[in-house]
């Protein structure tokens with residue numbers, strides 16, 4: 601569950617990136633977050649990951665009110681969240697397998713347990729036969745799927761994506777969005793920032809629309 605209660609975010613440089621935003625995304629729900637460039641989509645996702653702090657209001661993820669978390673609680677929060685970025689941020693000096701294994705190494709999984717989970721994640725995104733390859737040798741759609749495998753390998757309760765289809769053609773974009781739907785079907789709460797309106801309208805999910813930092817539509 602993700603809950604925003606009267607959340608505002610003012611950057612020191614003078615921008616009000618979010619203004620009095622309130623909504624609840626229930627456990628197991630999938631929603632798209634849309635709006636023009638600069639509307640505040642990335643800022644909203646950063647508040648959920650605690651990469652930024654709100655200037656006013658409260659953000660809650662599961663039963664955690666983020667403003668009340670101590671420094672030591674933050675790694676635990678981050679482990680319950682998976683994040684997919686537009687430019688997937690893969691490491692090109694490591695194999696596909698090693699890229700997906702990274703979050704598990706950070707969490708201290710044993711190599712055998714990590715290997716089992718990495719293969720399960722690669723299987724879910726249809727890339728099991730690519731594990732030894734360097735991600736540079738993959739197509740951009742495949743690279744994005746490696747990024748998704750890395751985001752879900754630790755079975756997060758919440759999956760966030762920031763313009764995950766930004767560089768992809770319409771067919772690959774739809775395939776990526778269908779993958780998110782699959783994770784949602786097994787109970788993951790999913791929030792996807794995208795300005796690909798024609799694609800997200802066709803998918804008929806809840807749509808949160810930001811305009812200049814305000815939530816102007818929810819439905």
Ligand SMILES: Nc1ncnc2c1ncn2[C@@H]1O[C@H](COP(=O)(O)OP(=O)(O)OP(=O)(O)O)[C@@H](O)[C@H]1O
Pocket residue numbers: 611612613615616617635636637638639640641642643644795
């Ligand atoms: N670290 C920052 N410091 C100062 N201003 C920022 C910072 N990050 C974002 N902003 C400003 O906050 C506003 C919202 O930006 P944000 O990146 O959240 O929008 P967005 O909807 O994700 O845009 P895009 O679709 O272009 O990525 C913009 O005016 C932006 O310039």
